[in-house]
Amino acid sequence: MINLKINPDIVNPLLGYKLDPGEPGIASSAPASLSIIRVLQQETGNLLAFKKEALQNGGYVVYSKISLDMQKRGAFLAAVAGKTQVQIIYKNKNTNIRNKKNQNNNIDNNVDKNKDQKIKKLEMLIDRLKNYLISEKDNKIKSELENKIKILETQLLLLKLGNAVSNQNDEILGMIFTAYF
Structure with missing residues (x-):
């Protein structure tokens, strides 16, 4: 009988994230299985901050887009990065x-x-x-x-x-x- 040991760090590795310069939030890590939720949460926060800033300055968000960079990490499809795009118009x-x-x-x-x-x-x-x-x-x-x-x-x-x-x-x-x- 063969005894196979599975290393959990290989199946579900811990991914470290860093924020863009000046980006609000806390840089943290997440396992690959939870990475999509972690990155989407950060990018959604950025989107809300852009909308708040536009509203305070008399603008209106006409377009917004959140993109996730997806790659295979361990046994999971993981979000390794995110990007938020916003188009704002002002009077x-x-x-x-x-x-x-x-x-x-x-x-x-x-x-x-x-x-x-x-x-x-x-x-x-x-x-x-x-x-x-x-x-x-x-x-x-x-x-x-x-x-x-x-x-x-x-x-x-x-x-x-x-x-x-x-x-x-x-x-x-x-x-x-x-x-x-």
């Missing part, structure tokens, strides 16, 4: 600033200039969303991005046609991308 605070000296003489010019600025910003936002759509592999996220692009393209068309835009739509038009983590 453009400069769209309503007018030069008071020229306000009386150039009201029509300012309205046209604001409209042109909104059109340019909206076109830029649509282009950036389309670029993210091209590189995205997750079908659910692709679908969400496609829906947002359609909504923004409709708003662009309405703006170009000169139709009145509701306050909610006006907020969308005043937003631009300022951060991609």
Whole structure:
């Protein structure tokens, strides 16, 4: 009779993790069998921190993605690293600033200039969303991005046609991308 001893450290090795510089949290280790939960917990915390920061600064998260780097460790498929990506848009605070000296003489010019600025910003936002759509592999996220692009393209068309835009739509038009983590 052969006596085989199985070393538990080979079957379920302990994985050590380190945080990115400036990343909140505690660097710790986890066995391979629990690594996915450990890494996902850290990345979810990062996502919530990004959302909180955006909210505090008047922004809105339009896209977020958590990726796990999976590799076989021992007898388990383990998460050896994680990455959180967030796209945040902020309202453009400069769209309503007018030069008071020229306000009386150039009201029509300012309205046209604001409209042109909104059109340019909206076109830029649509282009950036389309670029993210091209590189995205997750079908659910692709679908969400496609829906947002359609909504923004409709708003662009309405703006170009000169139709009145509701306050909610006006907020969308005043937003631009300022951060991609």
